[in-house]
Amino acid sequence: MENNEHIPCVELKKLVKRFPETVAVENVSLKVKQGEVFSLLGPSGCGKTTTLRIIAGLETADEGEVLIDGQVVNKIPPYRRNCNLVFQNLALFPHMTVEENIAYGLERRKTPKTEIKEKIGKMLDLMHLAGMEKRYPAQISGGQKQRIALARSLVLEPKILLLDEPLASLDRKIRKELQVELRRIQKELGITFFYVTHDQRVALAISDTIAVMRAGRLEQIAPPDEIYDTPRTKFIADFMGATNIFSGRAALKGDREVRLESDEGLVIFAFNHKNIPVEKITGISVHPERIHVLAGDSKSRADNSFKGKIVEMVYQGDFVETKILLLNVENSRSIIVHLNTKLSQKSQFSIGKVVLVQWDKENSNILQD
């Protein structure tokens, strides 16, 4: 047991799942490390829930292998797998009390009554839910149900906990609270989490590793900051909120510098951190908050700088989402920037004003495929 830290908690090898109309999972391989929070992120219908259900044993893979703790579990039924699932709709048993719900799995394992009682007590303490034992699911709040569902699975001390967007139905404030809570509980118990979500904010906030999935395939597996800062493809860049994406042809300039001629005729410079071969480069993305906006008559001092006219400003509280139409470009092309709220109150940054947008080559992210 002591030497299994190097064995992945869950490993998928070339997993394929076909449905009559589509291929839901296409050649997915990944490794989940012991004790980490691994998020599978993607839009609805990308096959992430199917992948999760295959790990749980609720669906069978057409091809490929599922390994839990180094053991192939393809043929093991869900009720004998050492993993538990928190369902999207939570699936609390409506005819059982909170206590009975949490005890359900332990009773199936023939755990002695006194031990069950003790474990439930501990779980309810951990979830800050003491005193709720005798209530029915219909009598508690959404956030509380959430915790009960979590407790019901965690009390079995699974090797890995699978979570299918359990926070999706909650309102923003409670969702944030539970996000933090989830992370705390995970650290306290040291159980590996496999978290499926379509919400990139949740994924960024709770994960150690994120895998982005699109149409049944994995596009990138990396830590959250890497996924956010250097998305590999246009799809990921767009999904992570980098709304400025330029497609075009790239050429190498010097050792580590890339010069991209965009389809609109803009020339954009980027720093090639990862030494991506030039023939693979198809575009560049820039996050709106990494772009500076200066008054129109300022001198440009950055690697990339363009003149433009403010055409739209949408107040977002901590920033103003500003759309700037670039001047001197053949096809109309605009850039979205996040303008500091204080700056936005100055008269040189109002709709119709000409401004200078600029960013350094380090903030240009190189896209492939």
Place this chain on the structure above:
Amino acid sequence: MRSPKKGKILFIIIVVGYLFLWGPIIVLGFFSFSSDSYGTRWLSFTTKWYGELFQTSALMDAVVRSLIIASVTVVAATAIGTLAGYGLYKYKFLGRRILRTSILLPITVPYIVMAGALLVYFTRVIHIPLGYPAIIIAHISFSAPLAVFITLGRMQRIDWSLEEASTDLGANRLTTWRLITIPLLLPAIFSSAVLIFPWSFNDFTITYFVAGVGTSTLPLYLFSMLQYSLKPVLINGISLIFILLPTIGILVVSSLQRETKKTR
């Protein structure tokens, strides 16, 4: 605000409505206490018919027979119907839709046609002796579809991830059925039983065809009493009893339901 005049009109409508519904029953109950043996004239008050009722062994036998048949039918038809409904909903197989629609047949076909068909089928094709076996099978065949429909209706409103959650937490299929599926289906099972019992107990047409000799149920016995008995007044008495018993039953059940709603 409701004007007092409007209230009065509503009250009258309600009274008339209830009189229309309850009138025949009240009249029947009234004449069951009349000493006239035909039970259609008021002579003087008596309760002797009730005493006589319980001493007429043929009548009591018919009641017992009806209760036995209805009980067996309820258990068998509810079980078969619930399982069939579950299967039709959960499993995909060839001909499922046709099967699902064809279950309507026993309910929509006129009883008399169904009765004749069953009689021919029992006596000429599968040789089931008339009497208890034939009656019970016939009753199951027209009441199980009812349970199927009630089950299907309930199944549509059940969250099936509960079954998956149960297997995920370590319960096998059988345990999941026992602890999760059946409790979820309980309302449907209960409604099926409550509907099927009177269906079976009341049935006249089909039972009349397949009863054979010596197994007349209460409805059959009452019908023959109407034709041949010297004391049709007994019918009033037995009818009143079988009106009051289910009424009390319904009241008890609904008050119990109100209790459980309060505690949940």
